[in-house]
Amino acid sequence: MSLCEAEKTFVLHGVEENFRLDGREREDYRPMELETDIVLHAFGSARLRLANTDVLVAVKIEIDVPFPERSKEGKLEFFVDCSANATPDFEGRGGEDLAVEIANTLSSAYRSKHAFDLTKLCILKGKKCWKVYVDILLLECGGNLFDAVSLAVKAALWNTQVPKVHGVNIDGNNIELNVSEELYDCDRLDVKNAPVMVTVCKIGEKCIVDPSVAEEQCSVGSIVVAVSGDKFSTVLQTGTGSLHPATLMESLKLGHRVAQRLDEALWATLRQIKPGQDVGFLK
Template identity: 80%
Template sequence: MALCEAEKTFVLHGVEENFRIDGREREDYRPMELETSIVSHAFGSARLRLANTDVLVAVKIEVDIPFPEKPNEGKIEFFVDCSANATPDFEGRGGEDLAIELSNSLSTAYQSSRAFDLSKLCILKGRKCWKIYVDILLLECGGNLFDAVSLAVKAALWNAQLPLVKSVHVDGNNIEMDVSEELYDCQKLDIKNAPVMVTVCKIGDYCIVDPNQAEEKCSVGSIVVAVSGDRLSTVLQTGAGSLHPTTLVESMKLGHTVGQRLNQALWEALQQIPEDQDVGFLK
């Protein structure tokens, strides 16, 4: 999206007046729609639409061997696919850098045990563990990808269920696992403190959240704050701009406050999803 100087001035003046071009205030999000259990062959899945941004996430689980330096922990791996249909910018190899940036930011945000406890994925210390694959497909890009992806990932992990291991038999190097064959004999993942990302952009003298594509073009600098419970699990800088130290602190505080509200809204929406209709709305 290319903006002329008049359009950029219009966006800037709207932010200054706390009345953005789509009618929102600086700390408001656009409407979101969330669906879960929509990929039948996955252990868990979710699709989130944030205005014109559309993200699909599927979770797969398999048995693996723990890392030698972390024998008591399982594994989680993120993979992002930027569909060429999402935006013309993704044609060819245009989306590779963004995909790597998104997957790395998720890996960093989920690295802390306070955000996501990988020890609960351990089956047998140093021998067997669960490995979670989180596949993310960007279907449409309408701005604020980091926030939308993090919300969809958390919802998909909430929807995922681990097969119940009844017992483990060890005979030398041979390990046999007795996994329950009952369809509903599973356990859910603990994602209460899983991080939610909040993108904070500075436009003019003010900071906003949930920027659309036009606002992203007008931003002089932005950060992504990953909020886990009441803590900041990580802070990342995006784009080419920079922020003054005072502005950086204010942006982090804004991201932390908004992230807590967003986390609470997501959690309440997930709790309200009925078993026979996996649809929820965030407002």
């Protein structure tokens, strides 16, 4: 999708008047739909649709050995795959750079213990821990990927069930774990403060959230903020433009405010969701 100068001017004027192409105001999101527990062999999963952006997340876990320098912690890894059907830009190896950028941003956002406590994944200090793999598939790209991915990841981790360990047998260097095989004998991950990302774009002299593909092309600069509870866990500048320090501060405040609103809406939805149920929110 490519816009001519006249179309970009039209978008800019709409943002200035606080009336965007689809009728939203500058701080409004497009409708979302969330579904959890949809991947049969995963420990947790979620699919989120934000207008034309479609993200599928599956979580799997296995027993591993902690890092020597972090003997009391488990492991958390992110992998992003950009489907070639999502957009023509992803054909061949076109989506690799974006996939790496999203995975690295998620890793940075979840690194803080205030965002996600890895010590709760430790089974036996220095010996055994849970390793959590978060696999993200971008099915369709309709703008604002970072926000959609962060919400889908948080929902999938909330849906994840970790089997309980009822005993440890140590015989020399051999360690055997008594892991429950009962379907409902599991623990939930604590994702209360897991980060929510908000992309803030500057178009003309105003800042907006949840940019569409057309609005992303009109942006003169943008940042992605990840908010955990009431704290920033990471800030990323995207695109090629730059922001004045005053605009940056305004963008951070806007991102922080909107992230908390998004998080409240997500939790309200997760509390009422049932397995296999499709739920819309922020409509």
